[in-house]
Amino acid sequence: MDHSQLMAEMPEIEKMTAQERIALAKERRRDQLRKCDERERSLPPPRPRRQRLRFSPEVALLEATGRADAAEVERLLREGANPNSHNEDGLTPLHQCAIDDNQQIMLLLLSHGADVNAQDTEQWTPLHAAACCAHINVVKILIANGANLLAVNADGNMPYDICDDETTLDAIESEMAARGITQAYIDDQRGAPEKAMLDDMKSLHQQGYPLDARQPDGSTYLHIAAANGYYDVAAFLLRCGVPATSRDNDLWQPVHAAACWAQPDLVELICEYGGDINAKTSSGEAPLDLCEDDTTRAVIATMQQQEARKKRLAFGVRDSRRQSRRQIVVEGGHSPNNPTKTAEKSDRYSISVSVTVLIVHRTKIAL
Structure with missing residues (x-):
């Protein structure tokens, strides 16, 4: 009912008693609710509410470790999250602690069974990461919990190979000496x-x-x-x-x-x-x-020069053979179709050139 309709019926409403006005109001309210219900029924059904995005405990553990949220890490571990979970690069929570120098969470992870020698896709262990970042306290924690001092990464490096900090390097080498690790043993492990x-x-x-x-x-x-x-x-x-x-x-x-x-x-x-x-x-x-790499580039450049020289020599052989055949025809009267002397000379020349190429090749290598 719009405003004009309400104004038109006002004189009639003023003549009603109080009881009649209340009855009219209730009737109109019931009519209003009925129409509202009919309108809602005519509408399409509501869309289902989207479910909240939930991550696995392992993903949550990695994320919490990256945020250095010790309380969240402890809760997740207590609820059964795998302490050795890793991302697509093979990075575990323990690797992250080694990088961030987060000793508190590292101890939490180790107490829940984290693998102290876990390797990422480049075969770096947490000790590699800690040594590279010069986090000496983390290095000591890892060593105390059984970290492999001679673990070899994909580049063939052990933790002490990539440690530039003297204090941290001294801690690693002192432990190696205490364990009686010799250079011969290191070489064996590296190979x-x-x-x-x-x-x-x-x-x-x-x-x-x-x-x-x-x-x-x-x-x-x-x-x-x-x-x-x-x-x-x-x-x-x-x-x-x-x-x-x-x-x-x-x-x-x-x-x-x-x-x-x-x-x-x-x-x-x-x-x-x-x-x-x-x-x-x-x-x-x-x-x-x-x-x-400069050294490797120099080797490649040298080999390219050798390859180019071989091609020039090979071209010289073919050109010399053609000249020899023409000279035999002109001076000796032999036909190219008669291969007797031509083949004999060409073969000898081919052998001598092959020896020359070999000598050149060996000389370059010796240089």
Whole structure:
């Protein structure tokens, strides 16, 4: 009912008694509620309320550790969160504490069974992180709880290798000395990953499995050995006939991997077995384009020069052969179709040139 209708019926309402006015008001209220109910029934059903986004306890634990919220970390651990949970990079809460120098949460995690030697995707342990960041108190906590002093990361480094702080380094080396760790033992541990891979490759070879098997990304065992600097493994694979020019899904050859991860000895070895020092990836990158290490770049540049020299010598051989055939025809009267003397001379020249190339190659290596 609009305003004009109310004004029109006012004279009639004024004539009513109080009881009649109350009855009229109640009737109109009932009518109002009925219409409201009919309107609501005609509307589409309401959308269901969205459920709140909930994270797993493990994700929450990583997040709380990053915020240094000790109370939240303790609650999550008490409720059963896995102290060894990790993100896509393999970083555990203990790694995060080592980076942030958070001793309180580190002790909480260790008391709930956190793995003191957990490795991320680059095989860094919490001790690697603490040593690199020079957090000496965290280093001492980790060592006291059984941290591996000789853990080797993907770059072949142990915690003491990447520690630049003298005080922290002294603490690590003092513990190594107290445990009777010698340089020979350190060398054995550093070479353990390569030895393990070499043993695996030999076992596969003895059982008749192909050594050029490919991973989902198209890489081979030779790519892995080249990237990690496993010289003995790469040499074994190449001697067993694994192609030096195998390409992965991005057209990387093993020589690209060796160049990218600064393995100059592997670059030379792979090219000795036929690797292409000028090969291009799917992005058009040659090994030199992928290399940032000065020593490795110098090796690649030298090998490129050798390759260019070989091509020039090979071109000279072909040109000399053509000239020899023309000279024989003109001076000796022999036809090119009569190969007797021509073939004999060409073969001798080919042998002498091959020896020359070999001498040049060896000279460059000796230099």
